[in-house]
Amino acid sequence: MTLRQTLHALPRDARDTLFLLCVIAWVIAPQVNVLPVWASLLAGSLLLWRGWLAWKGRPLPTRWVLAIPLILAVGGTLYTHRTILGRDAGVTLIVMLLALKMLELRARRDAMVVFFLGFFTMLSNFFFSQSLFTAAAMLVALLGLLAALVNAHMPVGRPPLALTLRTAGTMALLGAPIMAALFMLFPRMAPLWGMPSDTMAGRSGLSGVMKVGNIAELALDESVAMRVRFDTPNGAAPPQNELYFRGPVFGAFDGVEWHPRGARGGDMLQSSPGTAANLQVRGEPVRYEVTLEAHQRPWLLLLDAAATKPVISGMETLMTQDLQWFTNRPITAVVRYKAESYPQFSHGPSAPTPS
Structure with a gap:
């Protein structure tokens, strides 16, 4: 049996879950070089675990089991970034929460949370790079998330992937004029998460003042x-x-x-x-x-x-x-x-x- 036939034979929920996992992996992939190594490995392991459960039709883990990687994620973020606030720590946490949320995807409400976390994680890629390659990759991610969202609102039958992708593309084109209008007319406001981590305090480099004792809190900045x-x-x-x-x-x-x-x-x-x-x-x-x-x-x-x-x-x-x-x-x-x-x-x- 070919891979296509195997996928076609899977239940609808398992097939949709595997598609969403591929999209989430695509969203997270550009951040591997900016995330801590442990975060990339843990997120990848959680996504692979969820994919194996969907492929084999196994039940999802209980919340007590999920509490272990959650504690590891929060503890690792605090150890690496010395805080859970700010851009870098916030992106690390949002990626970990997205991967963990995939392991409790039981109802449509959980799916909506995953979609919104996915869209936010997609936008967070632009904190680190605004290149054309990143924009093209996130456009593909946008179409994938919209297609998964369309699947979640079509619970009956087995709609083909081409149909959901066509619907997602139509949605993106219809929203493009509104996006362009907001880009041109909406005021540019600094992000709320930019203040705690983006200041120069506690990092090597140049600052407006030099305070006695700050050297003990110095972290190297290789940018x-x-x-x-x-x-x-x-x-x-x-x-x-x-x-x-x-x-x-x-x-x-x-x-x-x-x-x-x-x-x-x-x-x-x-x-x-x-x-x-x-x-x-x-x-x-x-x-x-x-x-x-x-x-x-x-x-x-x-x-x-x-x-x-x-x-x-x-x-x-x-x-x-x-x-x-x-x-x-x-x-x-x-x-x-x-x-x-x-x-x-x-x-x-x-x-x-x-x-």
Whole structure:
């Protein structure tokens, strides 16, 4: 008996469940490289277990049995992310809950919960990538989830897969104008889950303040911060001792936190950029191009010391007395700029600086 004949011989519920499992696996697959390893393995094991139960016609596990992987999922999330809030921890939990919910798919109400979790998990893929490949993959996932939703509302008979896919495609086309209108007219609001995990506290990188004791809570962040291309005959970088990129400068200490001089409450946006004091450069400049990732702050990263203003389309740039370069608004998208820096320089205040 061929696989197609075997699938056709399965009961309607088992066939629909296997189709939904394939769709859920497709939705989760792009997140394997961003999920913790244990989460990917546990989710895959739960989906395979559910598929085996549907294939063999075995009963679903009791809630007491499901409590074990649920406790493991919550405990693993807390251990990995140190919280259950925020983007990364939230995505990990939503994937685990989706896989677990498949193991208690007993009534139509449970199916509706699975569909909504599936749609939300599908959208969460765009937290990590907005590439055309991701968009195409999620379009396929959307059609699959809609087809499974159509199956759930056709309890009588054995509708062919082509019919459900055609109905799902029609639904997607009918909803496209509404989607386009919402995209163009609906206000862009920051997600509620973005605040706890997306701040720079407790992660390596650049922050608006430096608090005593935060090093003990430091977690390494391996995401790309910037890319630099040097304008040299062979593209080689300068010597290592000349590769100091100046970012935020903390010149004031209140007994608990270091923050920029002149900033109120440690807010970099409230500091007062001006002209660098008595900057004198000598020697040959280093010319280079920087592609800076969005970091939600107004500062630029340049080699010491840049005497000329880097040009960024649509933004004003200015330098502080600490040789730090600012833009007139936070950098919320990738920017690219060219700069010239002088490894040999001297500078200092022309008048006493208040402490």
